[in-house]
Amino acid sequence: MYSVNEFQRIYQKILPYIRITPLLESQHLSRHIQGHVLVKAESLQITGAFKLRGALHRLMSLPSSVKTKGIIAYSSGNFAAGLAAAGQITNIPVTIVMPADAPKVKLSNARYYGAKVIECKSSFPSREEAACNMARALSKQSxxxxLHPFDDIELSKGQATVGLEICQQIEQQKRAMTDWLLCPFGGGSLATGCAMVVSALSVPVRVCSIEPESYNGMELSINAKKIQRAQGNMATSCDALMARSPGSSLFPVAMSTGIKGISVSERYIATAITLAFDELKLILEPSGAIGIAALLQYPELFKEQSVTLIASGGNVDQNTYQQCLAMPVP
Incomplete structure (x- = not known):
């Protein structure tokens, strides 16, 4: 469906403005699953998350008539900063509606990179949907x-460069290709993009979406083979992964690649943050550590296999981080 050349062109276009993030080996996790584990540290990306990649490609692809009028979007945090930075690079004005209860560090990041941030205090029917409705009204007015924060194929193609870069690094390091690629899943732009690119590369990699257990819309949708809505009835520390359903335009694409999906509990997410700090010296937000949490919770699922997981972001408030560091590593 998608060609390797297309993803390579996108990658070369955004490469001058992003960081090539390291691919780190985790001995602790490798022992835990009796296999081999690599961690893609996108938390070290500019803006502290992978989102800049997709935002850059999306804005660079816009027609001139759209660029002059500016962009309206909504986001709980990391996409806001990524889009703001992309707007700064491309000289496109960006206005972003963010939930008022978004982490302060994420609100500050979006403003730091030049976006006009409007805080949405409503949480009905959910904080994301309330922000979406406000952004839609602003778009009509202005x-x-x-721009949707995840349900956008072009945006997902930009996020696919994470997967492309991983495959290139594995080849450069003369390692065997990974069996699994674990992707945090909010609405699906990262996981779908990575699934598209490994399919285009024809490498035997299984992509698996990882979600918090109460926001497991993708896991439910995969099992039902149609889009389902998660209950979202329990609190989660993963503020970036609180979409209740996968994107409607991304879901059929992801399903066509044979994507898998699992969800993890809060206990393992907190422990994963401590492990990332202790062993890899990475500061991860809960959403960014969820791939590590999956290996801690389900070692038998990945036993004696090679796994690469994407540590997708590191934008976390100090209080939340300190609470997570108090959790022991098994």
């Missing part, structure tokens, strides 16, 4: 282009 004439600015409304």
């Amino acid at each position: 004439g600015g282009q409304l």
Whole structure:
């Protein structure tokens, strides 16, 4: 469906503005699953998360008539900063609606990179949907282009460069290709992008989406073979993974690649943050550590296999981080 050349062109286009993030080996996790584990440290990306990749490609692809009117978007945090930075690079004005209860570090990041941030205090029917409704109204008023934070194929193609970069690094390090690629899943732009690129590369890699257990819309949808809505009835520390359903335009693409999906509990997410700090010296937000949590919770699922997981972000408030560091590593 998608060609390797297309993803390589996108990668070369955004490469001058992003970091090539390291691929780190985790001896602790490798022993835990009796296999081999690599961690892609996208928490070290500019803006502290992978989102800049997709945002850059999306803005660079816009027609000139749209660029002059500016962009309207909504986000709980990391996409906001990524889009703001992309707007700064491309000289496109960006306005972002963010939930008022988003982590302060994420609100600050979006403003730091030049976006106009409007805080949405409503949480009905959910904080994301309330922010979406406000952004849609602003788009109608201003004439600015409304961008979805994840349900956008072009955006997902930009996020696919994470997967492309991983495959290139594995080859450069003369390692055997990984069996699994674990992707944090909010709405699906990262996981779908990675699934598209490994399919285009024809490498035997199984992509697996990882979600918090109460926001497991993708896991439910995969099992039902149609889009389902998670209950979202329990609190989660993963503020970046609180979409209740996968994106409607991304879901069929992801399903066509044979993507898998699992969900993890809060206990393992907190422990994963401590492990990342202790062993890899990475500061991860809960959403960024969820791939590590999956290996801690389900070692038998990945036993004696090679796994690469994406540590997708590191934008975390100090209080949340300190609470997570108090959790012991098994």
